[in-house]
Structure formats: structure tokens, C-alpha cells
Amino acid sequence: xxxxxxxxxLRPRRSLWLSxxxxxxxxxxIVLTVxxxxxxxxxxxxxxxxxxxxxxxxxxxxxxxxAERARAYLDxxxxxxxxxxxxxxxxxxAVDADKPGAAVWTNAALTDVDTFRSARGMVExxxxxxxxxxxxxxxxxxxxxxxxxxxxxxxxxxxxLIGKYFVRYSAADQRLVVTDVGNGRQTAAWDxxxxxxxxxxxxxxxxxxxxxxxxxxxxxxxxxxxxxxxRATADRGLEVVGLAGGHVLGAGTGLADPGDLVYAYExxxxxxxxxxxxxxxxxxxxxxxxxxxxxxxxxxxxxPLFVTACGExxxxxxxxxxxxxxxxxxxxxxxxxxAERPSLAVPVGDRVMLRTATQAIGVTETLLDAGGRTVNxxxxxxxxxxxxxxxxxxxxxxxxxxxxxxxxxASRGAARELGTLDxxxxxxxxxxxxxxxATPGEFVFYRIRAPWYxx
Numbered sequence: 115x116x117x118x119x120x121x122x123x124l125r126p127r128r129s130l131w132l133s134x135x136x137x138x139x140x141x142x143x144i145v146l147t148v149x150x151x152x153x154x155x156x157x158x159x160x161x162x163x164x165x166x167x168x169x170x171x172x173x174x175x176x177x178x179x180x181a182e183r184a185r186a187y188l189d190x191x192x193x194x195x196x197x198x199x200x201x202x203x204x205x206x207x208a209v210d211a212d213k214p215g216a217a218v219w220t221n222a223a224l225t226d227v228d229t230f231r232s233a234r235g236m237v238e239x240x241x242x243x244x245x246x247x248x249x250x251x252x253x254x255x256x257x258x259x260x261x262x263x264x265x266x267x268x269x270x271x272x273x274x275l276i277g278k279y280f281v282r283y284s285a286a287d288q289r290l291v292v293t294d295v296g297n298g299r300q301t302a303a304w305d306x307x308x309x310x311x312x313x314x315x316x317x318x319x320x321x322x323x324x325x326x327x328x329x330x331x332x333x334x335x336x337x338x339x340x341x342x343x344x345r346a347t348a349d350r351g352l353e354v355v356g357l358a359g360g361h362v363l364g365a366g367t368g369l370a371d372p373g374d375l376v377y378a379y380e381x382x383x384x385x386x387x388x389x390x391x392x393x394x395x396x397x398x399x400x401x402x403x404x405x406x407x408x409x410x411x412x413x414x415x416x417x418p419l420f421v422t423a424c425g426e427x428x429x430x431x432x433x434x435x436x437x438x439x440x441x442x443x444x445x446x447x448x449x450x451x452x453a454e455r456p457s458l459a460v461p462v463g464d465r466v467m468l469r470t471a472t473q474a475i476g477v478t479e480t481l482l483d484a485g486g487r488t489v490n491x492x493x494x495x496x497x498x499x500x501x502x503x504x505x506x507x508x509x510x511x512x513x514x515x516x517x518x519x520x521x522x523x524a525s526r527g528a529a530r531e532l533g534t535l536d537x538x539x540x541x542x543x544x545x546x547x548x549x550x551x552a553t554p555g556e557f558v559f560y561r562i563r564a565p566w567y568x569x
Contacts, residue, residue, distance in 0.1 A: 166504070166521035169533035169549070172559040173214045177552070184552035188325075188543040189232040189256070192218070193550050195557050196230055206230065206237070208259060211548040214559045219259040224252070232256060233275050234339065236295075243269065251280075253295055263295045272310035277339035279357040283310045290345065292357045302360030304345065308372060312346035316378040316399075317423060325546070328496040328508060328539050330458045342399070344378045346370065352383065354399045366402030369395075377421040377429075382406070382442060384429065386418045394421065394431060396445065407445030411438070425461040432456040437468060439486065449486025462524035463503045465489065469496070477510040481527050489527035497522070498539075501546040504563075508539050519549075521562065532562055 177184055177197055183204075184197040188211065196206040204227035207220040228242040228249070237259070241250040247269025252261050263280070267273055270285030280293045283306060290306040290313055293299065306312060318340045341357040351367040370376055370385050377384040378399065386394045391414040395405040409431075411418075416433040424430035424439060428448060431438045437456045439448040458469035466482045480491040492507055499505045500521075507520040507529065516534040523530075535542075537551035537558075544550070549560040 166523065166530045166532060166563050167561070169519065169535070170561040172212060172548075172561055174559065175209065175214050175557040177556050183227070183229075184557070185229060185541060186543045186550040186552055186557055187230065187232045188545045188548055188550055190545055191548065192232075192256070193543070193548075193557075193559070194230065194232055194237055194256075195550075195552075196227065197552070198227070202226075206239070206254075206259065208256070211545075211550065211559055214550075214557065219257075221254065221259040221261075226250075234277070236275075238275055253280075263298060265293070270310065274315055276315055276343070276357060277341055279341060281313075281315075281343065281357065283313065285310060292360070301358055302355065304355070304360070306345060308346040312372070314344045314376050314378050316340040316342045316344065316380070318380050325501070325544055326460060326499045328498045330460060340380075342378075344376060344383055344399070346372070346376075352376070352385075352402060354378075354383070354402075364398070364400040364402045366397070369397070369402060375418055375421055379423050379429065379442075384421045386421060386431070388417055390415050390417055392416075392418055394418070394440075396442070409438075409440055409445050409447075411436070412450075419456065420459075422459055423461070424459045424466050425464060428461070430459040430466065432459065437486075439466070448484075449482075451482070451486045453480075460497075460499050460505075461502070462499060462505055465524050467497050467499065467505060467524070479507065481522070481524060490522075490529070492529070495520075496539075498544070500544060500563075504546075506544065512539060519562075533560075 175195060180200040181197040187194045191211045193209050193211050195209060196204060198204050202225060203222060204224040205222045206224060208218040224239060226242045228240045230237055230239040235256050237254040237256050239252040239254060243249045249267055251265045251267060253263040254261050265280055267282060268286060271283055273282040278295055280295050283290050288305060288307045290304045291300060292302040294301050342354055342363060344352055344354050347353045349367040350369060350371055352369045353365040354363040356363060373388055375386040375388060381399055383397045383399050384394060386392050394409045396407050397405055411433060419432040421429060421431050427442045429440050429442050435452060435454060436450060437453040437459060438450040441448055453468060453470050455471045456468060457471060460467045464484045468480045468482055471477050475493050477496060478491055478493045479495045479497040481489040483489050494510050495507045496510045497505045497507055503524050505522050507522055509517055516536050518534050519532045520529050521532050535551060537553045542551040547561060547563050549562045551558055
């Protein structure tokens, strides 16, 4: 009996201990669940894209009387403003987009400047050509405006800033020369009798990283930082070479005639003759002996107009009357649609922004979904990508004076008028949140988008 009594006496206490442990465990589970939920919400909110807003003026920077060739370039939240002065010089300054009135630095010692652009920690300043065709390319430190490298080029030359390398084709001696802009040393040189268009940078940009102008060119940095180029060699050959020391990554003969379309994208090289019934051949850049895959247009009379990356593992081929999207790994046709005179295909997320032109309508921008179906189209407009999910729409032929700027959310295909500006598109620059333009009398800064969660 004593044993049973003792057992009976302990049971409630054991049950009470178990219930307390259960309550503590349940509480811990609830706390962890709430913490995980809060973290998930905060993370998702912080990752939400920016939504278009009306043009919200931040401020301006006055342009002096007589200022000419005023240009602005944005690099994230930093803007570079330049204009010619009355005494023949060119003043270039850097400002923060949120506080444009206060200069971070000013360089007023430049002369004969044609244009400039921001390029990965540098400002590339291109001089105006002299009577003999000579011009100077000057590189400034983007943090302080101090020049640290200069290159002289001549009429007929072609040059490109690729990462930290300045690549120049010299027409005078038909040479391709690579210089490290950091130390000024020549790292590689080749004979290039094929001419200024017989070499191609490797595109690893793919329209996903930087804003574009209405012409499709990147606004605020170079097309690529991949330190390799493709160049034409003898016997219709192609050669992939490194800029650091001129080493050959891959080579082959009988691959491309002069004038063929050659497009180097990441680890692949796309080659297509500019002829009716042309076949697109795709090579691994380290093995040029045999194509990875080939594709022939069903239209045997069509000539390829361009080949360009238009999404992740996607490449687009433009023809006179069609646009075809192909899988870069397999060559499988993702879609093929009718398109009159396509001239530009830029990815915006998993969609494509396509530009076409007809005599009856003129330029038209069309947003295609991942299957090539039309989401929306805008006749008489030119598009300029802001980021991987949105773009601006501007008049194909901007009228004098004020005209409307429109923002498009590519995921929904919805357009929103942002306001009007009196500024040439080529005098404006934008990042994913800011717009800066050289307008009559001043540089103006606007905030064009804000996070959706802050509205």
C-alpha cells in the first residue's frame, strides 16, 4: 500500500513537470516561428523591386551663360556633369544625386572635350578631333577627378576600354595594342590587317546589369569587363586571346569571312554569314574546331541583321521579317515570331523588349513575354532599360520643348506617365532610381522611383 500511495503521490507531480516542459517547448516553437515569419517578411520587403513614381525633383545645378555640350552621366547615386565654358575649356564635376548642389570634386583643366562617360571607377573623357583627325582619350579617377592615363588616337582607329585594359586598333600600322591603364604598360599586341572591325569584345553584360540609352548602348560603364577578345586571323580564322598577356585561349581556321556577323558572349562565339540562307554556328571559345550546335533559318531568303543575348541562356537572331530566340546551350528554338526590321532586343527579366520599324508606322517598341507573345506595344516610342525589370519610354523623335516620360513595369506590362521634361534624351542619364538631365539653363535631378513598401 505504501508503494501504491507513493506512486499515486508522484503521478500529479510528474504530470505537472511534463506539462510545464510542454508549455516551454510550445513557447519556444512559437517564438521561433514568429521570428522566422518576421525575418521572411523583412527580407521579402527589402528585396521588392522599385515602383515608378511621379518625377520628384531633388534639385538643380545652374549652367553658366554660354555653356555648350552639356552632358550628365549617372553611376548609381553619383553623377558626373560636364559642359564647355566660354573660354574654351571644359568643366567636369562629380556630385551626389541626393545633394547635387555640392560638388564632390571639380576638374576645370580639361580642353577640347567631345564627350565623357563613367566606366567602373574611372571617367573616360574623349577629346574633340583635331584637323588631322588626332584626338586624346583621358582617364580620370572617379573619386577625385585627377587624370591618371592618356592615350592618343587617330582618325580610322578604333578603341575600347575593357575593364582595366585600353584596347586600340591603330589604322596607321594595322596593329591591335593592349595597354594596362593602371601601370601604362603594353600587355599584348598583334598584327591586324583585317581592319578596325576585325576584332570583337566578349559581351558578359547581356542587358542585365546596367541601364541603357535609347540606342541600346550602356549608359554608365563599358560593355564588358571580360579580359578576352576575339580577333580575325589568316585563313578565315578566329582567335580568342587574353588581354593580360596575349595568351591564346582557343583558335580555328575557316570559321568566318570578312563581314560575317561575329558575336562573342561569355564562353561562346556565334558566327553567321550576312547572306540569304545563312546558318548560325556556335562554338565553345576554348574549342573552335567543331560547332556546339548550328541553326538554320526556315526563311531561306533571309539575311541575319544581328545576334545578341536576350536573356539568361538565351540569344536572339534578328532577320528582315522575323525574330528568333534560341537556347544557348542546345540551339533549341524558344520562339520565332514575325517582326518587321527588328533592330534591338534587350532582356527585361524573363521578357524581351523588341524594337522594330516600318515605313507606315515608324519605330515601335514591343514587350514580349517568355514565349514570344506580345504583352504590349508602343508605336512611335523608343525604350531605354532601367534595370532587369523595367524601362523608360521616350518619343522616337523628341519634339522641341516639353514632352512626356513614361515608365514601364515589365513584369505587368503596365505603363505610367512620370511627367514632362524639356531635355534631349542624349543629354540625360538615369539609374534605377534617379534621372539627371542637362536642360536649358541647368542640370536637373529627379527621383523617378521609390520602394513599393515606402509608398
